[in-house]
Amino acid sequence: MPELSMCNELLAAEGRGLAEQCAVARALGYMGLELAPGTLGPAPDRLSPAETAAIARTVADHGLVVTGLHWLLAPFPRLSITAPGVAEETRDTLLRLVDLCAALGGRVMVHGSPGQRVPPAGEAPADTFARVADFFRPVAAHAAAAGLTYCIEPLSRAETPFINRVAEGAALAGAVESPAFRTMIDISAAGAAEAEPVAELIRRWLPGGMIGHVQANDSNRGAPGTGADPFGAIVRALRDCGWAAPIAVEPFTTVIDAPVTLAIGAATLRSAWEAAA
Known part of the structure; x- marks a missing residue:
């Protein structure tokens, strides 16, 4: 089955440092970490080369890799991809985060950050969409030059009014016109935002x-296996469509604690993949 990457923010929220996060990931059979920049320090976009190298070395010393970054703008609450007044500062921050991801060996950038993509009051949706597409073109070009894939993450309307469905994310990617800029599927968000079951969504969009x-x-915002979502059907769809890239396990709530939660998520995905054979 595809390798599993572990999103690190739940462990960080429990006060576990990067070395302990890596030890947990290794013990649970994850191949790498998908890092939330806010867990790396108060100014993650301005880490020195020595600090960045130390992070990469800690991960590598545990036999893991950094697969990418997510929650990109969470450490920067005043920034926004939709507010014209901070567009330049926001873009510059994202360009530096692309450089950080590349320096850490990551391959994917996940742009969720719902609090930093609220459209201005009174602006027509088409105008917001066109302006954001313009905003992302230099970011996409920078990601392409670094060999990264930059993904806009569709999120539910409970989180943001901008880019809620995969079709909307794909439309934005089409407007940006870069092979490095794509959309993605977050299973929890898709379950809340899409009209069709996630397994059918996967079969429609992955090919x-x-x-x-x-x-x-x-x-339920927990790990796979902690709620009622049909992961057997979801994983079968991923398998049937030939998904081979790492799958990131990203729970937001815990069962007992973060390591137990992440263990449940990994075990659920692995058993579902085996059952789909």
Whole structure:
């Protein structure tokens, strides 16, 4: 089955440092970490080369890799991809985060950050969409030069009014017009935002090549296996469509604690993949 990457923010929220996060990931059979920049320090976009190298070395010393970054703008609450007044500062921050991801050996950038993509009051949706597409073109070009895939993450309307469905993410990617800029499927968000079951969504969108990443979580915001989502059907769809890139396990709530939660998520995905054979 595809290798599993572990999103690190739940462990960081429990006060576990990077070395302990890596030890947990290794013990649970994850191949790498998908890092939330806010867990790396108060100014993750301005880490020195020595600090960046130390992070990469800690991960590598545990036999793991950094697969990418997510929650990109969470450490920067005043920034926004939709607010014209901070567009330049926001873009510059994202360009530096692309450089950080590349320096750490990551391959994918996941742009969720719902608090930093609220459209201005009174602006027509088409105008917001066109302006954001313009905003992302230099970011996509920078990601392409670094060999990264930059994904806009569709999120539910409970989180943001901008880019809620995979079709909307794909439309934005089409407007940006870069092979490095794509959309993705977050299983929890898709379960809340899409009209069709997630397994059918996967079968419809994966073959076209517009999906650059998959994050696995339950509609209850926990790990796969902690709720009622049909991961047997979801994983079968991923398998049938030939998904081979890492799958990131990204729970937001815990069962007992973060390591137990991440163990449940990994075990659920692995058993579902085996059952789909």
